[in-house]
Amino acid sequence: MPPKKQTEEKKVLLGRPGNNLKAGIVGLANVGKSTSFQAITRSPLGNPANYPFATIDPEEARVIVPSPRFDELCAIYNKTASKVPAHLTVYDIAGLSKGASAGEGLGNAFLSHIRAVDSIYQVVRCFDDAEIIHIEGDVDPVRDLEIISTELGLKDVEFCEKALEAAEKIAKRGGQSLEVKQKKEEAELIKRIIELIQSGQRVANQTWTPKEVEIINTMMLLTAKPCIYLINLSEKDYIRKKNKHLLRIKEWVDKHSPGDLIIPFSVPLEEKLSHMSEEEAAEELKKLGTVSALPKIITTMRQKLDLISFFTCGPDEVREWTIRRGTKAPQAAGVIHNDLMNTFILAQVTKYEDAIEYKDEAAVKAAGKLQQKGKDYVVEDGDIIYF
CATH class of the missing domain: 3.40.50.300 (P-loop containing nucleotide triphosphate hydrolases)
Known part of the structure; x- marks a missing residue:
């Protein structure tokens, strides 16, 4: 008989779940x-x-997270009207x-x-x-x-x-x-x-x-x-x-x-x-x-806090979003808006490195670097996603 498949125990993080930490x-x-x-x-x-x-x-304030990747993407989409970096909420x-x-x-x-x-x-x-x-x-x-x-x-x-x-x-x-x-x-x-x-x-x-x-x-x-x-x-x-x-x-x-x-x-x-x-x-x-x-x-x-970033990029806005490592695509979509999580169909994913290399959405697509991912996809740090 073939050996039993080892099921990897899911890592549970200390602390409360969620992305607004x-x-x-x-x-x-x-x-x-x-x-x-x-x-x-x-x-x-x-x-x-x-x-x-x-x-x-x-007291509470939001701190902008230093992000060379965000700056690079803003330079590529330099006609964007809006640039929204990631933040961390800090209390005194x-x-x-x-x-x-x-x-x-x-x-x-x-x-x-x-x-x-x-x-x-x-x-x-x-x-x-x-x-x-x-x-x-x-x-x-x-x-x-x-x-x-x-x-x-x-x-x-x-x-x-x-x-x-x-x-x-x-x-x-x-x-x-x-x-x-x-x-x-x-x-x-x-x-x-x-x-x-x-x-x-x-x-x-x-x-x-x-x-x-x-x-x-x-x-x-x-x-x-x-x-x-x-x-x-x-x-x-x-x-x-x-x-x-x-x-x-x-x-x-x-x-x-x-x-x-x-x-x-x-x-x-x-x-x-x-x-x-x-x-x-x-x-x-x-x-x-x-x-x-x-x-x-x-x-x-x-x-x-085991937080990572994904990006949404387009002619109107470049934005860096914060999620916890291990978050699946529908839950990542929910960080943008609950409706996106509830009506999730698929995520179109470009890796950050590919976006920097090809510098153009059409070129990324032509090179076969635009991936379609379903509900079980675990978002990776630096993903550029269109839901």
Whole structure:
């Protein structure tokens, strides 16, 4: 008999499904969080001030995603009236303080706002400035990392204990029903998660089976969100790529958040650049011998969220759309409009590389590079699609 065909287990992603995913900027009070938000979003929103809890309600802005591919396609379709780049939605969330998990300061608001986003930019202060008060009295980034890790972990343990209580209530009924069996497995998983969090680890940095991910997603855990650590340096330290705290931060992240990225940047520099034209900013960076960290900050978060792009191109508009990796053609069409998903027939797909090579729709078609795809087609990063 021929060997049984191996069916590949479908990857289930941590976090909520969907394509409209959001990132939140978090950190202790007075670490440069709101000013970071203004710099990243090039937005006058936010409320930077030299006292704790200047930001109470989360501010929201959309950040344009740097995209050389979008720029190339706009150059090919240079008669287009409209050019719409992809964006990432970013929130500035109230500053955390020690005891937030118990509701101190603005703790409950802070933690509920983190629960509502899909990923975290954690701003860590590494600059000395006597005029900007640190809520803990002095600059110690590893202590700050410990505080946030502890507060998020304590809240997650609280969420887990409630979920465990509900699962065990059904599991204790006994019997051989499928529901009882599932709840017993769920209870065992939750116990493992509690142990993991109490050991100082994050849920997002572990390997889980698709079945386990489905259970974890229902709990909306704070430590299950992808995280990027933004290390806020003085302009001088950023340009010379040196700071006395960086090695200690790396050691902490490697131990407690393995695999997560550390991106040094300078809020004073980015803020200065945000008030310049593109040409002036480029000239300033050239003079300083450095680059802006913002493009990396934005594109890296998209990768963390497993987001990719497809394009729609025509005489009226070039547009870059954001979807999660693994999205099928009808659902990708639904990002444009629900009607396109509900009435989906087929997708005409051109690969980005072919569009760049042939530079003309008719030439692409003549070369046999225009593909027709059905409902089961999984959209690939860079596809140019006509639904």
